[in-house]
Each structure stands twice: as structure tokens, then as C-alpha cells.
Amino acid sequence: AVMIGGLSIANVLGVPAGAFLGEHFGWRSAFWAVGAASAVALVGVATLIPRIPVPAEKPQLRRELVIYRDPQVWVQIALITLAGGGVFCAFSYLAPLLTDVSGLASGWVPMVLGLFGIGALVGTVIGGRIADAHLFGVLFSGIVASTVFLVALGLFAGVAAVAVALAFLIGFSAFYTAPAMNARMFNVAGAAPTLAGATATAAFNLGNTSGPWLGGLVIDANLGYTSPAWAGAGMTVLGLGAVGLALRMQRGRSVTVAGGGVTPRTPAAQDSPSATAAPPA
Structure with a gap:
């Protein structure tokens, strides 16, 4: 949750700053700013992060890949x-929705994007605190909330005040579930923690790619700037189905990776995600 909080802070500061720079100094300025910030981060990592000793037994890729045998x-x-x-399907096209549908001036866009980031930060803090005790409860409630907020955005985007409020709420619900999603991945792939973290990160990035792609498709189909909200809601509904399937598999007899092999997993009513599991960077 702490590391995901860093991503939330980036949404609070970086996204609106990039929008502001792009609007006033051209789109290239945002990329120059990202490059400069990355250089500062590189110096910080090189000088401030302590050295970690190499483990006596190095992870073996062949043994870690066995986690993909677990459905x-x-x-x-x-x-x-x-x-x-689903969330980023709508968020990626929030700027034109705010200006063309909600009727806000372009100067409002960075502030509304920042509001999304504040919601993301608050959601990360709250979700991270309760995910260990109520993992599936957080997943269900958070994704249901995202679905409701996306549908509301599709219906009421023409009301500027509602659209602004929903930007905060969508950011909250999206990142409220992030710690639980990550903890669940470490639960089912805990025998290969390095690959589990990489897999969770890859899945997040796959969503951040497929969502905007779908949003672009529905806009290109002349369905309007509210259509990504509806398409995103469709994705989150499918996500709810995945939560239900995960819960069913958790309660039934499944498999878990142990010692480099796949062994039977006994039924369990509730996950117990490790509080020390690190979220994806």
C-alpha cells in the first residue's frame, strides 16, 4: 500500500502538471519534465537506497514459472x-469529456485530474488498512463502486459539478482495491514472490493499455466522449465476474505452488495476505 501510495501521489502531482505544461508550453514540455524527474529519481535511487545482499540461493526462473500452472x-x-x-478506459479521455460534454474551460482540466489523484491517494490509504482483514470484501465493494461511478459519469457528465465529483470518486474506488489486488496475487503465487510482483505489475499495465485502447475504439465509432465511461463499466462488470470466480476457487479445492511444484490446496474461507508483501512499483 505504501508503494502504491507513491503512484497515487504521482497522480496528484504528475498528471495535472503534465496537463498544465502540455497546454501552455506544448506537448513536448511534458516529456522533458518527465525526463528531468526521472533523472532526479535515478540519483536518489543510486545514493539513498541501501544495498541489498545477494541471497545465498538465487531465484531460478524455471521454478518460478511454475506459478502459471495455477489457474x-x-x-x-x-x-x-x-x-x-475499466477505470483507465474512462480516465484517459476525461479531459475532452470535461471540456466538450461538461462545458468546463480547459484551465479546469489539470485541477480535476489532480482531484482524481487525491481520490486515488485516499483510496490507497483506506484500502491498504483493511485489505488484510477483508480482502474479498474490498475487491467486491471497490469494483462495484467503480462500476456505479462510471455509469453515473456516462449518465451525468453534462452536469459539471457531478463530473468533477465523480473524478474524485473514481480515483478513490480504483486505488482502494489496488492493495487487495496485489495481496491476492502474492497469496496465489507466493512461492515465487519476484515473479508474482512482476506479474501483478504486468497485469496493471495491461489494463492501462487495453482500457484506453477500448475507449479510443468507441470514440472512433462516433459514440461520443461519454462512451469510454460505459465501455469502462463493462470492463469492471467483467472484473466483478473474475472476483466471484476467484472467491469460488478459493473456497473450493484448488492448487497452490509450494517448493517449486503444484500441490493440492485445501479449502479456505478467507485469504490471509501477508502484510509484508510489497505492491508493484
């Missing part, structure tokens, strides 16, 4: 991709 891992990949992709 629960693939269900979790689908869950992360659909839930995240």
Missing part, C-alpha cells in the same frame, strides 16, 4: 486487467 494466477491477472482497464 488462480490467471484469474487474478484477468481481475487486475479488467478492473484497472
Whole structure:
């Protein structure tokens, strides 16, 4: 949750700053700013991050790849991709929706994007605090909330005040579920923690790619700037189906990776995600 909080802070500061720079100094300025910030981060990593000793037994890729024999891992990949992709399907086209549908001046866009980031930060903090005790509850409630907020955006985007409020709420619900999504991945692929973290990150990025792609398709189909909200809601509904399937597999007899092989997993009513599992960077 702490590391995901860094992503939330980036949404608070970076996204509106990029929108402001792009509007006033051209789109290239935003990329120059990203390059400069990355250089500062590189110096910080090189000078401030302590050295980590190499473990006596290095991870073996062949042994870690066995986690992909567990169907629960693939269900979790689908869950992360659909839930995240649904939100970013709408968020990626929030700027033209605010100006062309809600009727806001372009100067409002960076502030509304910042509001999304504030919601994301608040959601990360709250979701991270309760995900360990109520993992599936967080997943269900957060994705249901995202679906409701996306539908509301599709219906009421023409009311500027409602659209602004929904930007905050969508950011909140999206990142409220992020710690639980990550914890669940470490639960089902905990025998290969390095690959589990990489897989969760890849699933998030797959959602961040497929969602905007779908949003662009529906806009190109002349369905309007509210259509990505509806398409995103469709993705999150599918994500809810993935949560239900994951819960069913968790309660029934499934498999879990242990010691480099796949062994039977005994039924369990509730996950117990490790509080020390690190979210994806």
C-alpha cells in the first residue's frame, strides 16, 4: 500500500502538471519534465537506497514459472486487467469529456485530474488498512463502486459539478482495491514472490493499455466522449465476474505452488495476505 501510495501521489502531482505544461508550453514540455524527474529519481535511487545482499540461493526462473500452472494466477491477472482497464478506459479521455460534454474551460482540466489523484491517494490509504482483514470484501465493494461511478459519469457528465465529483470518486474506488489486488496475487503465487510482483505489475499495465485502447475504439465509432465511461463499466462488470470466480476457487479445492511444484490446496474461507508483501512499483 505504501508503494502504491507513491503512484497515487504521482497522480496528484504528475498528471495535472503534465496537463498544465502540455497546454501552455506544448506537448513536448511534458516529456522533458518527465525526463528531468526521472533523472532526479535515478540519483536518489543510486545514493539513498541501501544495498541489498545477494541471497545465498538465487531465484531460478524455471521454478518460478511454475506459478502459471495455477489457474488462480490467471484469474487474478484477468481481475487486475479488467478492473484497472475499466477505470483507465474512462480516465484517459476525461479531459475532452470535461471540456466538450461538461462545458468546463480547459484551465479546469489539470485541477480535476489532480482531484482524481487525491481520490486515488485516499483510496490507497483506506484500502491498504483493511485489505488484510477483508480482502474479498474490498475487491467486491471497490469494483462495484467503480462500476456505479462510471455509469453515473456516462449518465451525468453534462452536469459539471457531478463530473468533477465523480473524478474524485473514481480515483478513490480504483486505488482502494489496488492493495487487495496485489495481496491476492502474492497469496496465489507466493512461492515465487519476484515473479508474482512482476506479474501483478504486468497485469496493471495491461489494463492501462487495453482500457484506453477500448475507449479510443468507441470514440472512433462516433459514440461520443461519454462512451469510454460505459465501455469502462463493462470492463469492471467483467472484473466483478473474475472476483466471484476467484472467491469460488478459493473456497473450493484448488492448487497452490509450494517448493517449486503444484500441490493440492485445501479449502479456505478467507485469504490471509501477508502484510509484508510489497505492491508493484
